[in-house]
Amino acid sequence: MTVRMLVDGRPGDTVSAQDRGLSYGDGLFETVSVIGGRAPLWSRHMARLAEGGRRLAIPLPDSEVLAKEMRAVVGDMAAAVVRITVTRGVGPRGYAPPAVSMPARIVAAFPMPAPDPHLARDGVCLRVCSLRLSEQPALAGLKHLNRLEQVLARAEWVDPAIHEGLLLDVAGRVACATMANVFAVIGGIPVTPSLARCGVAGVARAEVLATIPAVQVRDLALEELLRADELFLTSSVRGILPVQAVGDRVFAPGPVARAMQRHWRGLGFPLELA
Structure with missing residues (x-):
């Protein structure tokens, strides 16, 4: 390298x-x-x-x-x-x-990591991590150097068919993925978890919030997320990725994720990185 x-x-x-x-x-x-x-x-x-x-x-x-x-x-x-x-x-x-x-x-x-256009088209598969993020509002949202929680969470799987891990906080609320933020579309309304207690506030997440003012930023239970119409992840490196599955729950790429992928390309990112 x-x-x-x-x-x-x-x-x-x-x-x-x-x-x-x-x-x-x-x-x-x-x-x-x-x-x-x-x-x-x-x-x-x-x-x-x-x-x-x-x-x-x-x-x-x-x-x-x-x-x-x-x-x-x-x-x-x-x-x-x-x-x-x-x-x-x-x-x-x-x-x-x-x-x-x-x-x-x-x-x-x-x-730049080798792109996989199939993930942008078909979506990624997630698992729910056993590790729970601790709550520390003084550090919540920051990209500080202590990433041990993410290291331990990522060590939970080696299956290449699993692309990301979903992280919950100590109360069982959805926070983020190990290297991305998460959005759910529920009843036609995009929702992303509040990061007031833990998690990193990603710059791609900020771009989505600025682009879609109707996004709700609030607490999100895992059970509610699993009933969503569509899910997608946001990352400054990997772009906008639809979620294909969380465990056994299967999703299909939806219109909000596709619209954000088009916006992402409009910013100057190529299709295969979206």
């Missing part, structure tokens, strides 16, 4: 062993799809990163600096996934943040 990486603006692939991102997961990251040198959802990524920096009190690099470094690592790659990581930087031992933070930034470009 070809990886192009800048650490604090310089070519390299190492950070200090005392970096708080490594020690405590004290930081944030964004995963940006870049197609033909463009990042169609860049402004949404920067808005989420800024919100994370504000809530965690981590000073952030200027977005123009990040954009310049993104272009540098992408180079002539036709399609890339760029991960931007910002940590609080090196600090003394202990949980107390340093009085003055010196954040570290890592900007790395990876080849």
